[in-house]
Amino acid sequence: MKNWEEQLADLDSRLAVWRASYEREFKRLAKENGRSLFRRLSPELTEEVHVAAQKAAGEEIIDETSTFLAGLCDYYLSAGPQARALVRARMGNSNEVFPFLWQYAVQSPNQINSASDAGKLRLALAALSIDDHRAVTAQMLDAMGALWIAAVKAGIDPADHFYDVAEVSNPSTSGGAGRMQSYMSGFESSVYFRDNVKPQLAARTAG
Numbered sequence: 001m002k003n004w005e006e007q008l009a010d011l012d013s014r015l016a017v018w019r020a021s022y023e024r025e026f027k028r029l030a031k032e033n034g035r036s037l038f039r040r041l042s043p044e045l046t047e048e049v050h051v052a053a054q055k056a057a058g059e060e061i062i063d064e065t066s067t068f069l070a071g072l073c074d075y076y077l078s079a080g081p082q083a084r085a086l087v088r089a090r091m092g093n094s095n096e097v098f099p100f101l102w103q104y105a106v107q108s109p110n111q112i113n114s115a116s117d118a119g120k121l122r123l124a125l126a127a128l129s130i131d132d133h134r135a136v137t138a139q140m141l142d143a144m145g146a147l148w149i150a151a152v153k154a155g156i157d158p159a160d161h162f163y164d165v166a167e168v169s170n171p172s173t174s175g176g177a178g179r180m181q182s183y184m185s186g187f188e189s190s191v192y193f194r195d196n197v198k199p200q201l202a203a204r205t206a207g
Contacts, residue, residue: 001072004087008090011061011068029056033045091131105143106146129169144162149201166182
């Protein structure tokens with residue numbers, strides 16, 4: 001992926017402008033819908049306001065960011081160790097694009113619907129690998145669990161994909177609370193998997 005660092009810097013700059021516009025629109029729409037100092041919007045109405053504010057601010061850059069992240073994740077999977085470390089570092093220092101990386105990962109289970117979507121699974125796992133355990137552990141495990149369950153439902157055996165992406169993940173503890181490589185490669189044997197993923201898979205089989 002050529003010039004990804006320049007693309008990242010450009011998106012970071014333009015997303016900062018977009019976010020300011022989004023926040024103005026959200027505040028305006030929330031007020032129109034009855035939000036005040038003493039009254040909060042319901043979760044459902046908050047989501048409606050969020051969607052409307054995004055549309056008002058312009059959704060094109062969100063689509064552009066999603067396309068960029070898919071390309072970056074694909075590049076990451078085939079890059080060498082130094083290039084992957086650079087991706088993790090540059091993304092970690094991104095103020096605006098980095099939050100969209102997490103959204104890309106956690107929204108991916110909704111896109112995994114058939115056996116032909118194994119590539120989408122790998123890109124989502126690459127996004128988690130790039131995140132490099134910057135998310136809190138519970139969120140990271142939830143994201144992995146959702147991807148595993150979505151893959152099984154789609155007829156994909158996720159184990160090899162988890163192991164393959166683990167191989168290109170960060171093996172060290174520097175900059176994080178734990179080794180991303182070991183979290184991903186050991187996910188199927190983890191306590192989290194036993195307590196949260198396996199029961200859902202068993203219920204699906206029983207049903």
